[in-house]
Amino acid sequence: MEYQEIMWAEAKPDIYGGENCDQIEPRWEACADGDMDSDTFDHPIELCCKTFPPGTKVTVSVPCCPECGQQVEMCRTDDGCEFDWDQWVQNEYS
Ligand SMILES: [Zn+2]
Structure with missing residues (x-):
């Protein structure tokens, strides 16, 4: 059985959220096969x-x-691990 991916979503926080644009606000970015645009939203993904x-x-x-x-x-x-995930988020989603 072969499978084809038809939907993708990524937890892409808005790192410029809040009144001072310095809050990290969780949100999803989702797109579906055939869609040109992706959607961002902060409600749960419903399947x-x-x-x-x-x-x-x-x-x-x-x-x-x-x-x-x-x-x-x-x-x-x-x-034991020093990796800075907060910094990673800042770099990844700025
Ligand atoms: Zn680590």
């Missing part, structure tokens, strides 16, 4: 089982630390 055909799979991926290789939440709680 209703009735709107997708049987066999549809949903995968969620999180970034892994370039230094220790652990996924982000594991790395953040690991005192």
Whole structure:
């Protein structure tokens, strides 16, 4: 069985949020196959089982630390790794 990806979403925080444009506000950026534009929104992604055909799979991926290789939440709680995720967010989404 071959699969084709039809939707993508990325947790792309708005790092210029808030009144002073210095707050990090969580939001999704999503696009679908065939869409020219992507959408950004801050409500949960809804994947209703009735709107997708049987066999549809949903995968969620999180970034892994370039230094220790652990996924982000594991790395953040690991005192042994110094990777600066806040700085990464600033660079990635500015
Ligand atoms: Zn790490």
